[in-house]
Amino acid sequence: MKTLLQNIRPEIQDGIFLKDPESSTLGKRIVKEGVLLIDEIGFEAFTFKKLGERIQTNESSVYRYFENKHKFLLYISSWYWSWMECRLVFETANLVNVNDQLVKAVLLVTEDTADDLSSDYIDESVLKRIIISDFTKTFLTKEVDDENREGFFKIYKRVIYRITEIIKEVSPAYSFPESLASNIVEGAMHQHFLKQHFKTITSCNESVSPADFYINMVNNLLIKSI
Amino acid sequence: MKTLLQNIRPEIQDGIFLKDPESSTLGKRIVKEGVLLIDEIGFEAFTFKKLGERIQTNESSVYRYFENKHKFLLYISSWYWSWMECRLVFETANLVNVNDQLVKAVLLVTEDTADDLSSDYIDESVLKRIIISDFTKTFLTKEVDDENREGFFKIYKRVIYRITEIIKEVSPAYSFPESLASNIVEGAMHQHFLKQHFKTITSCNESVSPADFYINMVNNLLIKSI
DNA sequence: GCAAACATAATAGTAATACTATCATTTTTA
DNA sequence: TAAAAATGATAGTATTACTATTATGTTTGC
Numbered sequence: 001m002k003t004l005l006q007n008i009r010p011e012i013q014d015g016i017f018l019k020d021p022e023s024s025t026l027g028k029r030i031v032k033e034g035v036l037l038i039d040e041i042g043f044e045a046f047t048f049k050k051l052g053e054r055i056q057t058n059e060s061s062v063y064r065y066f067e068n069k070h071k072f073l074l075y076i077s078s079w080y081w082s083w084m085e086c087r088l089v090f091e092t093a094n095l096v097n098v099n100d101q102l103v104k105a106v107l108l109v110t111e112d113t114a115d116d117l118s119s120d121y122i123d124e125s126v127l128k129r130i131i132i133s134d135f136t137k138t139f140l141t142k143e144v145d146d147e148n149r150e151g152f153f154k155i156y157k158r159v160i161y162r163i164t165e166i167i168k169e170v171s172p173a174y175s176f177p178e179s180l181a182s183n184i185v186e187g188a189m190h191q192h193f194l195k196q197h198f199k200t201i202t203s204c205n206e207s208v209s210p211a212d213f214y215i216n217m218v219n220n221l222l223i224k225s226i
Numbered sequence: 227m228k229t230l231l232q233n234i235r236p237e238i239q240d241g242i243f244l245k246d247p248e249s250s251t252l253g254k255r256i257v258k259e260g261v262l263l264i265d266e267i268g269f270e271a272f273t274f275k276k277l278g279e280r281i282q283t284n285e286s287s288v289y290r291y292f293e294n295k296h297k298f299l300l301y302i303s304s305w306y307w308s309w310m311e312c313r314l315v316f317e318t319a320n321l322v323n324v325n326d327q328l329v330k331a332v333l334l335v336t337e338d339t340a341d342d343l344s345s346d347y348i349d350e351s352v353l354k355r356i357i358i359s360d361f362t363k364t365f366l367t368k369e370v371d372d373e374n375r376e377g378f379f380k381i382y383k384r385v386i387y388r389i390t391e392i393i394k395e396v397s398p399a400y401s402f403p404e405s406l407a408s409n410i411v412e413g414a415m416h417q418h419f420l421k422q423h424f425k426t427i428t429s430c431n432e433s434v435s436p437a438d439f440y441i442n443m444v445n446n447l448l449i450k451s452i
Numbered sequence: 453g454c455a456a457a458c459a460t461a462a463t464a465g466t467a468a469t470a471c472t473a474t475c476a477t478t479t480t481t482a
Numbered sequence: 483t484a485a486a487a488a489t490g491a492t493a494g495t496a497t498t499a500c501t502a503t504t505a506t507g508t509t510t511g512c
Contacts (some may be wrong), residue, residue, distance in 0.1 A: 013236065018487095026489075047469065053273035058490050132368050140270035140359050144423050153424065160427040166474075176429040176439045182420060183439075184411045189408040190412050191405055197370050203402040213402045213409075221446050246458095252460075284461050289500075311499065 005058055010082035016074050019065050027054050027065055031103050032121045039126045043073065043134045067094050074138050074152050078121065079130050081155040084109065098169045099223055110188035110211040130191045160185060164223055169210055171207045171222040180221065231377040236308035239377045242300050245291050253291055255281050258347045263303055265352045269299065269360045296364070300378050303364050305348065306357050307381040310335065325394045325449055331389050332444055336414035336437040342417055358415045385412060404448065410440050 009022060021027030033055045039047045045070055052059040066072045088108055092101040113125045139153060147153070163181040167174065174180070191210035194202035204210050235248060259281045264272045272295055278285040284390030292298045314334055318327040339351045365379060373379070389407040393400065400406070417436035420428035430436050 026487080044367060048471085049469080058492095059470095060472085061489055063489080070469075088509085136362055137366065139423065140363065140419075141270060148423060157424065157427050164427075176434070176442065179417055179420075179429040179436075179439045180428055181411070181426075182427045183417070186408045186416050187413055190408070193366075194405075194408060194435065197365065199406075201383050201390075201404055201408045203405040208402070208404060210405075213405045217443075217447065218403065223444065250459080275498080276498090284463095286462085286501085287460055290460085294499075424509095 011155065012075060012078045013120075013154060015150050016071055017066055018063075019077070021065050024096060026061065028121050029057075030062055030065055031076065034072060035122060035127055035130060038073075038130050038134070041135065043069070043130070046156060051100075054066060057114045064176075070138070070141075073134060074147075076122075076127060077125070077131065077135050077138050078152075078155050080124075080127050080135075081159050083124070085159050085162070088159060092166070098166060102166045102170050102218060102222070103215060105166055106214050107185060107186050107211055109159070109163070110191075110209070110214045112192070112209060112211075132192050135189065136186075149158060165223060167218075170218075174222055184218070188214060236305045237381065238301060238304045238308070239380060240395055242297055242304060242378060244289075244294055247301070249293050250284060254347050255283075256288055257302065257303060257305075258349075260298060260355055261348060261356060264356050264360070269295070269356070270361065275449075282362050292416075298368075299360060300364050300373075301347075302353060303357065303361050304378075304381050306361075308354050309350070311385050311388065314385060316399070318392070324392060325366050328392045328396050328448070329441060330390055332410060332440050333432075333437050335385070335389070336435070336436075336440045337410050338418070340433060358418050361415065374420065393444075393448060396444075400448055409441070414440060432446060 012020075019027065021031045030051065034046075034051050035055055037051055041050070046100060048062040048066075049059045054063055066075065070218065088105055092104050093106060095101045113128060139148075141147075160178070160181045163184065164177045167177040167180055188210045191202050191204050191213065195204045195210070199205070203213060238246075245253065247257045256277065260272075260277050262291060263277055263280055267276070274288040274292075275285045278288055280408065281323045292301065314331055318330050321327045321330060339354060348445055365374075366372075386404070386407045389410065390403045393403040417430050417439065418430050421430045421436070425431070429439060
């Protein structure tokens with residue numbers, strides 16, 4: 001499993017990068033160190049100039065791979081969701097009971113960290129932190145409709161579709177499968193954020209995880225009600 | 227009711243503004259037109275220079291009221307949540323049944339637009355659009371912990387606390403009242419966004435509203451289970 | 453009615469950001 | 483080994499995100 005996932009090449013939509021960062025050593029260093037730099041100083045303070053200095057390369061070289069930092073964020077987000085989709089497919093494939101599939105899927109998208117595996121060059125636990133604090137910024141823009149048309153959010157949406165389908169199988173009578181799926185995925189990221197920064201408005205802490213909250217939710221909304 | 231709420235002065239935390247915008251005509255114009263400008267061009271493209279041009283005043287005059295556009299966003303967000311808290315308190319006060327209180331509270335924070343009232347100078351339906359697309363940006367920053375310590379998110383958190391309290395009254399046995407409250411408030415904003423931009427990952431449309439989804443949720447998680 | 457206090461306007465200036473362009477140099481590959 | 487491609491170095495531009503200074507109203511208190 002580990003080696004299998006280490007070799008996946010995420011499917012990234014045309015237009016997100018100018019030159020495929022996986023095609024060169026420099027490209028890979030840009031992605032790897034870019035992720036670390038965003039984690040350290042935050043996406044707002046992150047610039048290609050600072051990244052260039054960090055990896056001892058020229059600002060203009062970074063611009064040859066990505067148009068701007070927004071596209072860079074779209075790239076690493078697509079990478080993350082691609083990896084999530086892959087895990088979702090693999091880890092539910094062998095489960096015959098659809099309730100088990102749902103529990104597994106919810107666990108995957110709500111869990112604290114990806115403990116079991118790590119790619120050759122991207123640190124997934126750091127990437128997960130960035131997704132929690134910055135992923136929503138990829139679509140909370142004036143350009144969202146254009147970029148959605150260009151397919152920049154395709155993989156993320158496909159993750160939601162897959163969970164939606166499982167929800168429908170578990171409870172065909174439930175009226176809001178898409179909203180429940182998107183609520184769980186987005187909500188879990190939000191609960192992780194609250195756990196770190198606004199502890200008083202979440203029930204999650206050292207002993208209670210966002211996963212517990214959402215497993216209880218689907219359990220009560222779908223499974224118990226059958 | 228209308229006149230009562232028209233006269234509320236939101237409680238804004240010290241440090242969010244340099245000079246109270248409610249203390250002068252220029253200050254009010256900055257807020258009113260700033261809200262409209264952010265709605266038109268988006269928060270990322272919004273600058274104090276452009277706002278100055280729009281209201282025929284000097285950039286430096288705007289800087290006398292707000293340190294930067296982030297503080298401006300914090301200001302209008304506090305304004306919004308202050309107004310929400312006020313409605314929450316007033317509109318649940320006369321309800322004796324706690325289930326009715328919960329339904330009312332959920333409706334308030336999930337409803338499409340504030341139809342019934344409007345302040346003297348801020349357009350609430352425009353403000354609501356900004357909250358949906360930009361409020362999360364106020365706390366998804368590296369400075370969140372400092373700013374939280376300074377009380378910049380106090381009113382928002384108080385709205386969540388109030389809903390949490392109602393949830394606890396409705397169902398004392400439920401294990402995740404804080405998370406459910408924050409999930410509903412944040413999730414409703416997200417579902418509104420999806421309804422507009424990512425229609426395929428939400429069950430909400432012309433006939434189904436985020437309110438329906440969340441009323442069904444609390445109904446199944448709390449009320450039915452009693 | 454006038455001075456003091458205060459608010460706003462106008463202008464200028466700085467450092468950083470977000471790029472683009474050009475040309476030289478190194479590396480790859482055919 | 484020459485051509486092509488990738489990278490590096492340098493320079494330059496427009497905009498952003500401010501700060502500072504000085505001038506010009508405007509309000510208010512006596």
